[in-house]
Amino acid sequence: MIVEYSPIGVVHSPFLEREGTPIQPSRSNGASGTVEVFPEFVEGLSDLDGFSHIILLCHLHRSTGWRLKVVPFLDTEPRGLFATRAPCRPNPIGLSVVNLLAVEGNVLAIENVDLLDGTPVLDIKPYVGEFDDRTNVRTGWLEAARTRRKRRADDRFSG
Ligand SMILES: C[S@@+](CC[C@H](N)C(=O)[O-])C[C@H]1O[C@@H](n2cnc3c(N)ncnc32)[C@H](O)[C@@H]1O
Incomplete structure (x- = not known):
């Protein structure tokens, strides 16, 4: 089965290259x-301004290929x-x-x-x-890695 979606919008951000972009919102x-x-989706934004945070589900359109073992940004092990x-x-x-700061027409x-x-x-x-x-959260390998201070992506997924 092939699943096809069409975007409902687009992100405008200061980040033009994968390398140097923050690794997570946090x-x-x-x-x-x-x-x-x-424009065809703007009606669906009504009432969103009451929320302080939103979840964006995006197509990471500049991803180049995939692999099943990776060395994450916050780790040194596959x-x-x-x-x-x-x-x-x-x-x-x-x-x-x-964080959602404002809703102005079709722009968040x-x-x-x-x-x-x-x-x-x-x-x-x-x-x-x-x-x-959630409470009582386990975060696997990240338990040991979360003190790492890295904030910006390097080129490990840019190849
Ligand atoms: C680690 S991913 C996390 C994305 C999201 N917060 C998540 O957890 O699914 C964030 C990194 O992906 C890369 N990235 C961001 N936007 C992208 C896009 N549109 N296409 C490909 N890579 C992207 C950047 O290098 C960024 O630092």
């Missing part, structure tokens, strides 16, 4: 950007792809929780961006603590 130092939602958030995936879908002002300029947006959902927060 390590983005408040980098700001916008989501331009295409890990199974699906135990990581690496961008080189069979279906290169990105999930970014960003956002903060803590980790996406390249021009990234196609597949869907937008409100971040809801009751639905999305």
